[in-house]
Amino acid sequence: MKNSNLKELPSLSTEKILNFVESPHIKKSIPKIFVGDTVKIGVFIKEGNKERVQYYQGIILAKANSGINLTISVRKVFQGIGVERKFLIHSPKLESIEIIKSSRVRRSKLYYLRSIVGKGSRLKQRFSTK
Template sequence: MAEENKTKKNEAEIEEEQNKKEPLPDIKPGMVIRVYEKFIDTDAKGNPKERVQVFEGIVLSHHGRKEAGATITVRKIAIGGIGVEKIFPIYSPSIKKIEVVKRHKVNRAKLYYLRDYKKKLKEIKE
């Protein structure tokens, strides 16, 4: 019984932390979003330093809408025309915020065909 109380407390604490965060926008495939991810980096002297890295790209897929383990797959074209994909856990404490830059109208739930798309991803029909 003591273990059940501890797990209930942990679940309650996790829910409180999630409620403290800004509400996330309704993210759908085809949107161009900007994800602010924080991570701890070390400087030359070995001191820890917290940084925020921005990743902007188009959402290819969304897994697990409101679940704790929900993820989104975001793809961007880096310098030199190389495609970079990153999978973000939405409710992770390392995600500071998510901004919607553009909304594109798409007819599919998974946009994996954009991996082979030769033009830039931001040139999709609006």
């Protein structure tokens, strides 16, 4: 860049520049999700030349990062085997996020659920007070 172009740039902080670049890509229709919620996530799957939505339902074990890089780890048990998957929340591959059930938890990461099988892995339900 030339020095003349540098003078034309407004003096913005790095945070403001990142927000300006990221804001058009952040989804507005996402519900507030918390660790411990049981969610149903619709993911676009491309098979050949067709595209369809496949739903993935499980418990949110962890949230990581912030802003446009927000990811959640979702765990479900399929045919007796635990399956975990990470989702980038603001990705165009995600069609929808629906909260099925909210649970009251006292930890920010629920990795202990990996080692617990059966009824012991149940979480207490959280009821919203409106």
